[in-house]
Amino acid sequence: MPEGVDPAWLAPAALRAVGSRRTLIRGSGPLVETVHGEVAEACRRFGGRVVRDASDDGPYDLALGLGTEGPELLGEEGFTFACEGGTTTVTACGGRGLLYGLFHVVRLGEAAFSGERSPQTHRPALALRMLDHWDNVAVHPVMGQVERGYAGGSLFWEDGRARGDLERVRAYGRLLAACGINAISVNNVNVHAAEARLLTDRIGEVADIAYALRPYGIRTHLSVSFAAPITLGGLSTADPLDEVVRGWWAEATRRVYEAIPDFGGYVVKADSEGQPGPFAYGRSHSEGANLLAAAVEPFGGTVHWRAFVYDHRQDWRDRATDRARAAYDHFVPLDGEFAAGAVLQVKHGPMDFQVREPVSPLIGAMPRTRLAVELQVTQEYTGQQRHVCWLGPMWSEVLRFRQERGLPVGEVARGGLVAVSNVGDDPFWTGHPLAQANLYTFGRLAWQPDAEPGEVLDEWIGLTYPEASERLSAGLHSVLDGSWRTYEKYTAPLGVGFMVQPGHHYGPSVDGYEYSPWGTYHFADRDGIGVDRSVASGTGFAGQYGAPWAGLYESPDTCPDELLLFFHHVPYGHVLKSGKTVIQHIYDTHFEGVEEVGQARSVWASLAGLVDPARHARVSERYEEQLRGAREWRDQINSYFLRKSGVPDSRGRRIH
Numbered sequence: 001m002p003e004g005v006d007p008a009w010l011a012p013a014a015l016r017a018v019g020s021r022r023t024l025i026r027g028s029g030p031l032v033e034t035v036h037g038e039v040a041e042a043c044r045r046f047g048g049r050v051v052r053d054a055s056d057d058g059p060y061d062l063a064l065g066l067g068t069e070g071p072e073l074l075g076e077e078g079f080t081f082a083c084e085g086g087t088t089t090v091t092a093c094g095g096r097g098l099l100y101g102l103f104h105v106v107r108l109g110e111a112a113f114s115g116e117r118s119p120q121t122h123r124p125a126l127a128l129r130m131l132d133h134w135d136n137v138a139v140h141p142v143m144g145q146v147e148r149g150y151a152g153g154s155l156f157w158e159d160g161r162a163r164g165d166l167e168r169v170r171a172y173g174r175l176l177a178a179c180g181i182n183a184i185s186v187n188n189v190n191v192h193a194a195e196a197r198l199l200t201d202r203i204g205e206v207a208d209i210a211y212a213l214r215p216y217g218i219r220t221h222l223s224v225s226f227a228a229p230i231t232l233g234g235l236s237t238a239d240p241l242d243e244v245v246r247g248w249w250a251e252a253t254r255r256v257y258e259a260i261p262d263f264g265g266y267v268v269k270a271d272s273e274g275q276p277g278p279f280a281y282g283r284s285h286s287e288g289a290n291l292l293a294a295a296v297e298p299f300g301g302t303v304h305w306r307a308f309v310y311d312h313r314q315d316w317r318d319r320a321t322d323r324a325r326a327a328y329d330h331f332v333p334l335d336g337e338f339a340a341g342a343v344l345q346v347k348h349g350p351m352d353f354q355v356r357e358p359v360s361p362l363i364g365a366m367p368r369t370r371l372a373v374e375l376q377v378t379q380e381y382t383g384q385q386r387h388v389c390w391l392g393p394m395w396s397e398v399l400r401f402r403q404e405r406g407l408p409v410g411e412v413a414r415g416g417l418v419a420v421s422n423v424g425d426d427p428f429w430t431g432h433p434l435a436q437a438n439l440y441t442f443g444r445l446a447w448q449p450d451a452e453p454g455e456v457l458d459e460w461i462g463l464t465y466p467e468a469s470e471r472l473s474a475g476l477h478s479v480l481d482g483s484w485r486t487y488e489k490y491t492a493p494l495g496v497g498f499m500v501q502p503g504h505h506y507g508p509s510v511d512g513y514e515y516s517p518w519g520t521y522h523f524a525d526r527d528g529i530g531v532d533r534s535v536a537s538g539t540g541f542a543g544q545y546g547a548p549w550a551g552l553y554e555s556p557d558t559c560p561d562e563l564l565l566f567f568h569h570v571p572y573g574h575v576l577k578s579g580k581t582v583i584q585h586i587y588d589t590h591f592e593g594v595e596e597v598g599q600a601r602s603v604w605a606s607l608a609g610l611v612d613p614a615r616h617a618r619v620s621e622r623y624e625e626q627l628r629g630a631r632e633w634r635d636q637i638n639s640y641f642l643r644k645s646g647v648p649d650s651r652g653r654r655i656h
């Protein structure tokens with residue numbers, strides 16, 4: 001780890017179990033060298049020994065090797081793990097599999113070397129486990145170096161240039177491999193002028209990043225502008241059916257692969273929030289995506305085409321337009337029309353990464369399209385890495401959700417799981433040291449979408465604090481485990497979403513987006529609140545689901561409480577399944593949320609002396625801000641609804 005950088009979930013002591021043993025490594029290739037380097041470094045620190053390709057110097061405690069058996073079972077990324085006769089064995093068919101196998105042993109620690117275990121097979125459920133960086137090359141006047149970034153500058157770019165410091169990028173790759181991530185897109189989906197050129201004359205800078213990430217099995221991808229043939233190529237059109245345009249993309253892509261032979265492909269935000277796209281030429285989004293797929297397919301690349309397409313210039317007076325409907329309305333008619341090299345990348349919810357949304361109905365409604373599901377690890381709407389909000393339980397709910405064909409989202413996402421990264425050049429990587437748990441959890445859930453998030457959290461605790469006492473582990477678990485629900489309690493209620501300060505999205509502003517063009521409204525009046533998305537009387541969004549969800553969401557009687565205001569406009573006196581009225585629920589949860597933050601802050605304070613001082617201080621400082629912020633949310637929300645409804649708190653607490 002570079003000097004002064006937090007080791008995150010590869011704390012040196014986490015490698016003690018491996019580093020204090022005799023290890024044999026068999027096989028060759030760049031990733032086998034990485035595995036060797038990892039083990040050798042751990043041995044240097046902890047006194048163990050590593051031998052290459054010898055068979056006469058045994059016995060060994062750990063044997064890591066490439067084998068030829070079972071490639072159809074293991075693939076490039078899988079491995080078998082066994083512990084028999086005093087030797088722990090990891091066998092893989094490919095270098096990545098061996099690397100993941102090594103990190104599996106690291107996660108198990110001493111337990112990897114005790115007892116007898118017959119061979120177990122491990123392989124990722126999803127082939128693509130990817131992070132999108134919303135990093136700008138040049139500092140954007142409004143969004144800064146990293147759009148929605150809360151962890152300092154970019155690891156890759158600084159003031160318009162690539163950073164020289166690739167050591168940090170390499171260390172990042174190492175952390176990502178240790179939680180199973182295998183792909184990165186290195187620039188913002190909003191492609192501005194400087195970033196656009198990464199595709200052409202600045203591709204060398206991307207190649208340098210790819211070089212630093214490759215030893216950890218991570219492929220590099222690039223966000224590109226659909227208008228590139230015009231802005232970079234000087235053509236008069238970017239029409240996807242124009243032969244000259246097709247030729248331009250083919251040639252540009254050929255050059256990309258010349259520079260980066262294992263390049264992953266393109267990410268495209270088209271016709272979305274002002275980005276150019278095929279609509280300008282009267283073409284469909286499958287025609288747009290297929291243009292780029294044709295360019296990357298000969299090289300084995302993929303186009304990640306985002307489904308985040310909606311009208312961001314809506315008239316708030318227009319009650320018929322519903323942003324939640326947009327992705328489904330645009331894309332479901334195109335099912336079956338996307339080329340094999342195109343993946344449609346869908347945000348997990350129909351709106352925009354709110355603390356609570358239903359699962360997007362698009363996921364499950366396009367059986368003939370390869371879908372990737374997009375999550376947001378960067379905490380844009382969930383406390384911006386000043387608040388503790390561990391999102392594992394939310395993502396797990398999403399990934400287990402089953403739509404009409406009965407498959408969980410984690411299986412429908414055949415194109416992979418993608419997330420917006422929360423990492424920057426901050427010494428703790430993620431600004432808030434506890435936000436590292438979100439990144440780790442994302443990687444592990446992408447590997448195994450049905451994993452128990454609580455177990456993943458404990459894994460993260462074990463790797464980040466390998467020498468933790470029981471008290472420390474329990475304390476860490478308790479401050480993180482319920483933090484998403486706590487955050488939900490003190491922010492926008494019952495799935496209604498937003499109520500944030502416009503622009504930067506931090507802190508409360510109940511009506512901040514109420515009369516804006518963004519399509520994000522709550523419609524609170526003196527009688528009630530919520531968006532009627534029923535088929536019977538509302539926007540019809542509920543009807544985009546299959547059975548049983550369409551029926552459940554359609555009626556306020558059957559709609560789950562936590563999504564009630566997403567789907568229905570109800571009176572403040574509406575009684576929830578919990579037995580409380582909506583207005584009393586709002587008051588109670590907001591008081592509770594603040595109390596829970598206060599309790600978590602005390603737990604954290606009690607861990608002083610058990611956590612290294614710099615980390616402890618950083619988290620303590622952020623808890624002060626979280627408590628201040630939670631109080632502000634509570635008081636604005638409660639006061640707003642008391643004033644609107646005139647209904648007093650049944651418990652007579654102070655509301656302003």
Ligand code: GCU
Nearest residue numbers: 147148189190269308352380
């Ligand atoms: C959100 C976010 C934007 C981002 C957009 C996207 O709306 O606020 O910064 O560009 O999502 O996902 O494209």
